[in-house]
Amino acid sequence: MKYILTGTSGFIGSEILTHCLSNPLITSLLILSRRPLPDIESRDPRIKVLVLDNFLSYPESTKSELSGVKAVLWTLGGSNSRPTPKGKCDEVEVQYPLALARALIEASKKPAEHVCHVVKIRFLFISGTFSVRDQKKSLWMLEEGRKARGLAETKLFELAEENSDFEAVVVKCGYVLKKDSAVPEVLVGVSRNAIRVDELAVAMVEIAVGGSGSKTFGNSELRSMGKRLLKERKER
Template sequence: MKVIITGSTGLVGSAVIREAIANDGITHAFVLSRKDLPKEISDNAKVTVIPHADFSKYPEDLLTQLAGCEACIWAIGGRAPHFPDLDTFRKVSVDFTLAAARAFKQRLAPALADNQRFRFVFCSGMLAEWDQQKSLLFMADSRHVKGQVEKGLCDLADKDGRFDVFCPRPSGVLPSNVSTLGKLTGKLYGAIQVQDLAKALVYIALNGAEKQIIEAGELTSLHK
């Protein structure tokens, strides 16, 4: 399978690239990135790094390069406090993600063979909330925006066509070099190590899932 990967300089996206390289089910990874990547990634035969400055636009020449891809693992986002303001967080999380999904649904999915479906895998977050009017006691901005993205993507999903959407919801992501204390603390809130999350995301890209929303506890069975 040829796959598109975003968020390449982040914790999750970089781990997804490493897993894509290691996984025999992935034949090639097209990495959309604003920044240059380490040579061990950019020089790998399984990887094509495509410089992409504006994630709100997907011109024809870019879509031509991505022709034949059957999945996208979207790892751009994070939590609201990581951004300078809510508007920026919403633009990066909602606008960029939905712009890509619409472009891939319109141009890449219909060009696949009759027995193939395009899978858009959005790395969301635990307790994402679709109801934008619901009052939340904690992490309200992050949960509302993640929920807005999920709903927008699921509205784009086409059961009768060739565009599927999956939204895994990790509760927290631990780096690969996390300490023993960090692992123990992570267990308290169901965190997953980044390499295991990457395996789960690649698994979903390759095989799909029974449900569009994949809760944190369900991810552990997808990285074995």
């Protein structure tokens, strides 16, 4: 099946890429990028980099590439601790993912000849623990980014309600640590708002492949899933 990944040059996206390539159920991986990525594309024959001039626009020639996509792992944008540049929040955090989601829904209604059935699209949107869906709520810290990601969550769930072949999955992770971070495991657990990047990545790939229906995954659930999956891999 075909999957889409964004943000592969980022801290989280690069780790997700590694786990995507280790999953044999992912037979095709379409990476969206503003520039060619020859080093990434050469890593595996399943990878195809689709260079976009504008993440707000998907012309017909591009939409043909989107037919048959099973899931999207969206990692573009800011984080709870690293704000998106001022004035770019709505565009990057809200309009970019919504533009892709709408293009995928439109493409799914015109399946390519080699696609024998309509694929239910699963859209994983990486948000943050402190994102806020209530746009009227007063916030004292990182208000623009937190509300923008909350608005994106709301809009994606609305798309899911309007389109039976589209699932919205919101990933509300906490502070993401390096997988070899020196932070003691006990402190990561006690904080309840931290997760190691390999735990997050393996959990997201599992959700993308296995499905869940439209829902929100909190940091604790993501970490529990990630720890279990990583342990199972080591025991094989």
